[in-house]
């Protein structure tokens with residue numbers, strides 16, 4: 001039987017959307033190219049086919065695929081169960097994850113709202129007020145909290161970094177919420193079951209729970225918090241299904257062609273509605289490839305306005321502390337003299353997932369520096385396009401005044417601390433790409449309207465950061481989840 005809607009991708013966008021639509025009584029199939037990951041929550045949820053998070057398997061357990069500007073047009077696949085895909089463009093590199101739960105396994109669980117006014121005057125029927133109840137709801141669902149007592153959280157910026165003269169104090173409410181299950185006052189790390197039946201272990205500050213995932217499920221991930229409960233309400237999730245092409249049916253509706261990566265077979269599904277939530281890079285790539293082969297037409301703004309969220313990562317040596325201890329992100333800081341921009345967080349020293357005999361040395365090395373991760377609203381003047389069947393993309397940080405300001409802020413840290421911050425100054429590595437399917441009432445400027453509907457393609461929706469008319473300049477996932485919740489609302493109203 002045909003589902004009411006097919007959802008491509010199961011990150012923040014896809015999982016929130018699928019869960020909302022199932023709640024509204026729709027039949028929903030999620031197609032996700034990655035596997036379910038073996039976490040305490042997923043195991044307890046009864047999912048049998050699971051693949052481990054990358055822990056000790058070296059780079060091959062990490063790297064799924066490469067999308068270089070040269071070589072095979074569709075990229076190079078190294079390990080179909082791998083965790084990360086690396087997109088390499090002109091002036092920009094983007095890591096994208098491949099999991100049921102998408103980037104919620106890699107994230108540092110910082111929950112931040114978009115700057116005030118971000119959603120206003122973008123399109124009819126959209127504004128901060130429209131999105132506000134959705135932010136409130138997803139913030140609760142992602143279990144955003146402040147640690148009860150930050151002084152008990154190793155390396156937390158609300159205390160542990162206050163003797164650094166380069167940082168200015170944060171105002172009330174400026175420290176973002178964290179989607180993390182912290183241990184209680186007794187420090188007990190035994191698993192607990194929450195009100196929805198999800199099993200999670202509190203965060204062990206001494207173990208790696210950062211970018212290579214959280215085996216105890218102490219980080220909030222959307223596979224556990226949205227998909228597992230929705231399975232019990234009728235949701236179908238087909239993992240290891242990579243969507244290769246989507247096309248509009250002549251009599252309406254959508255056809256989706258996918259590859260079952262386990263069996264190697266091609267699969268075709270159809271539904272009246274389709275939501276593409278494959279993350280900025282893969283959503284643009286899928287829509288461009290589908291247009292190249294006649295599955296879509298028009299969409300003149302597709303690929304315009306690619307931004308990097310002003311991301312700039314600096315490595316800063318530290319003295320007398322171990323940065324491999326604590327939560328995945330230590331929290332927000334403000335750089336003295338640069339308090340208004342960029343938005344800055346400190347991220348733990350990540351130990352690469354190496355075999356045991358190499359691990360300890362790598363961890364000691366990782367613990368001697370901290371990452372200063374800066375974000376800002378860049379000019380979003382990059383683009384993504386298709387050239388003879390190859391997806392190309394480009395972004396020049398020189399076009400964004402916000403990047404020049406961020407580099408000055410990094411230099412201010414070097415100067416005040418006497419310890420130089422090393423950062424790239426000609427190329428961007430961004431964890432937060434945005435744009436290409438921007439929101440606008442004008443089809444020449446944007447791909448979707450204020451309800452996430454693609455222009456001139458009835459039944460096609462987009463729910464991820466590719467719709468952002470400009471980068472949020474802060475951690476974006478809460479905004480992606482809120483947008484997705486809003487789009488679900490519109491789909492249900494029209495259903």
Ligand SMILES: Cc1cc2nc3c(=O)[nH]c(=O)nc-3n(C[C@H](O)[C@H](O)[C@H](O)COP(=O)(O)OP(=O)(O)OC[C@H]3O[C@@H](n4cnc5c(N)ncnc54)[C@H](O)[C@@H]3O)c2cc1C
Nearest residue numbers: 009011012013033102103108109110243279464475476477
């Ligand atoms: C190290 C790191 C730390 C981060 N920390 C934070 C943080 O603290 N706070 C924050 O807000 N954000 C953080 N982020 C960013 C966050 O991970 C992303 O914003 C978020 O995951 C994007 O959500 P999404 O739903 O748009 O896409 P994704 O989460 O990337 O989900 C897209 C899904 O679609 C699947 N997919 C792609 N193509 C196909 C296809 N053709 N067929 C089927 N499935 C497909 C992918 O496998 C993936 O699972 C971090 C990112 C990194 C790299």
